[in-house]
Amino acid sequence: MAEVVWGLATSHVPSIGAAMDRGKTEDPNWKALFDGYAPARAWLAEHRPDVAVVVYNDHANGIDLDVVPTFAIGTAEHYPVADEGFGRRPVPDVVGDADLSLHLLESLVDEGFDLTVFQELDVDHGLTVPLSVWTPDPGEAWPCPVVPLLVNVIQYPQPTAARCYALGQALGRAIRSYPEDQKVALLGTGGMSHQLAGARAGFINPEFDAMWMEAIETDPARLAALSREELIRQAGSEGIELIMWLIMRGAMDERITKVHSSYFVPASNTAAGIALFDNRAPQPA
């Protein structure tokens, strides 16, 4: 049977990808961010999964506003990297795992999560930047096939944090019921606090981010209880996308082990966070 092996929560800010694509990772404005990734990357290089589920949102690249799915899943064998308007990122296209996608879809629908299905999907920075955070030099191909799980976080009403957490729990059951012996990794993307428009643009809330970083490991139910209004107030109008971390967390065990975390301000207009968790319970020292 399949099992969840690790979960990586990370910001997916486009400028993080651009800094890598343009060789600016040693630039003084970026070095501390990438130094903060190093321990996670080293651990991840030793723990390669068979497949990864990436929870992300599109930003006007693969999906237009004429259809806004609250939750959706890709079921393709192949996901082209989107041209977001300035040429596509110089990274590999994404290979899918249609069999796993269809299994997850069926299990989740049976549990009452009526996902929209994408048979074709161009994936944008929301998905490719987290893959780059994990694997800075993918060469010809990313480390494993990917199942995209999409969440509407840009048009109100976003799904509630509680619903995201519940979806994650159902996702965990769906993964564990997959009959193949597969090691499955999870990526929860977005955040941390930020706001792009309005007089409050540039808003960063490090106290909230620190609380979130701690509670995502030890008390996710507390985060799942936050209302949309409270999330927008505390994390900013775009920081609400942190709800996607709860889908990753919900699919993991109750007790997990933190491998590494790091926090950095600013990645362009955003507070950037990374948190890597081993799905195995802490081992007694």
Next chain:
Amino acid sequence: MSTDTPAGSRFDLPGTPVFDGQTSRRGLRMNKMFMSLRSEANRTRFLADEAGYCREFGLTPEQERAVLDRDWQAMIDLGGSIFYVYKLAVMDGRSMQYLGGVFTGMTEEEFVAAMRAGGRRDTGGRRDG
């Protein structure tokens, strides 16, 4: 009820536009136009005749004016989603920090400096740290 509720009024959160369903209804034609600018061919056509291109997409006269004037705040107020408006900014060679400066009454340099100093800590639209 209205489709012209000012952005940000959904919650008592001054300075925080919430891109909700009514906003998205107002902005749909304009946002679709912004999304089309991802392709080089469309950017070329837009630049050759901005007003004509806006009309092709069915923008309101106010939206068309905001686009032609590069009035970024007005685009948001008239239903633009920041992720869609950003497509036009990118075409113009503008950054998200430039837009942040416009929305907050700062230059791009000032806005970048505020971010590098840890971000803006104001709550409720007031600067308090």
